[in-house]
Amino acid sequence: MLNLNSYEAVNWNRPSSELANVFWKQQTKQYWLESEVAVSKDILKWKSFEHQDTYRKVLGGLTLLDTIQTNIGMNQISEHITDLQEKAVLTLFGAMEAIHARSYSYIFTTLCSNQEIDEVFEWIKSNPYLQYKASKISEQYQGIVDKVTLWKAMFSSVLLESFLFYSGFFYPLYLAGQGMLKNSAEIISLILRDEALHGVAVGYFAQNVFKEFDENTQTELKLWGYQFLLDLYDNEMKYTEELYSDIGLSAEVKKYVRYNANKALMNVGFDKMFDDENIDPIVMNGIRTDSVTHDFFSQKGNSYTIAKVKAITDETFRF
Numbered sequence: 001m002l003n004l005n006s007y008e009a010v011n012w013n014r015p016s017s018e019l020a021n022v023f024w025k026q027q028t029k030q031y032w033l034e035s036e037v038a039v040s041k042d043i044l045k046w047k048s049f050e051h052q053d054t055y056r057k058v059l060g061g062l063t064l065l066d067t068i069q070t071n072i073g074m075n076q077i078s079e080h081i082t083d084l085q086e087k088a089v090l091t092l093f094g095a096m097e098a099i100h101a102r103s104y105s106y107i108f109t110t111l112c113s114n115q116e117i118d119e120v121f122e123w124i125k126s127n128p129y130l131q132y133k134a135s136k137i138s139e140q141y142q143g144i145v146d147k148v149t150l151w152k153a154m155f156s157s158v159l160l161e162s163f164l165f166y167s168g169f170f171y172p173l174y175l176a177g178q179g180m181l182k183n184s185a186e187i188i189s190l191i192l193r194d195e196a197l198h199g200v201a202v203g204y205f206a207q208n209v210f211k212e213f214d215e216n217t218q219t220e221l222k223l224w225g226y227q228f229l230l231d232l233y234d235n236e237m238k239y240t241e242e243l244y245s246d247i248g249l250s251a252e253v254k255k256y257v258r259y260n261a262n263k264a265l266m267n268v269g270f271d272k273m274f275d276d277e278n279i280d281p282i283v284m285n286g287i288r289t290d291s292v293t294h295d296f297f298s299q300k301g302n303s304y305t306i307a308k309v310k311a312i313t314d315e316t317f318r319f
């Protein structure tokens with residue numbers, strides 16, 4: 001009997017999406033678990049660290065974003081795209097998001113008391129800037145009804161992966177560059193490496209969806225995209241101010257946020273909107289400078305350099 005709604009099986013032997021296999025292989029190649037990193041080696045330094053509160057809030061904010069990306073982002077986008085290989089790639093990414101969200105808890109468990117942990121999770125629920133970005137992005141994830149809204153959700157996902165994480169990533173990387181809490185920063189480096197891949201991959205899938213639109217729709221979506229980014233950028237500036245002004249780092253973090261906003265735009269094939277600025281090379285590279293237990297693909301540097309964003313080319317996919 002003919003079943004008109006027959007279920008189709010994913011067939012990796014016949015490529016259906018040009019780069020799905022490349023993204024899959026890269027994600028599996030860089031697979032990791034939080035238990036592989038010896039965060040307990042940070043305990044001694046943590047005890048005398050004077051900005052514990054900022055650090056906890058930074059990790060708290062990151063946990064919220066990774067939770068949304070696990071439970072809503074990757075699921076919703078995967079649900080609404082049709083290519084079975086791309087669906088599989090997004091599901092694999094989703095699993096990594098769950099590992100990321102759990103990793104922050106691993107750092108909390110190792111360094112903080114139960115009361116401190118409970119307090120930061122309460123703070124997450126009440127911080128207006130964190131809640132604002134969570135709701136703006138989730139709204140797009142939950143509003144997918146057609147190709148246009150699918151593209152908007154993909155665009156939002158790239159903003160989260162390539163832009164909104166970085167006000168948080170900055171601090172652990174910056175501290176590690178000064179020899180502080182280096183093992184916790186290694187977890188952040190591993191997360192950052194995944195998010196870099198996710199931003200490029202979802203950005204690439206989004207560009208393929210975008211190409212199918214007529215010129216008018218493309219113009220409208222471009223305008224919508226820049227406005228959406230600017231709205232989140234304003235919010236991000238306030239969040240950065242609240243988190244970092246007391247410790248004198250807000251100007252540095254804001255530069256890093258702008259750099260990554262440009263990167264998000266380039267990932268979806270749009271022109272960047274902020275000027276190039278000097279970023280601390282340790283933070284830029286997102287790596288530890290010694291005793292690295294994982295092999296990072298980031299470039300290295302040891303002096304202040306001009307941070308330049310590159311457009312996606314064939315080179316981008318040669319991981």
Ligand SMILES: [Fe+2]
Binds near residue numbers: 096
């Ligand atoms: Fe993540």
Ligand SMILES: [Fe+2]
Binds near residue numbers: 069093097198
């Ligand atoms: Fe991600």
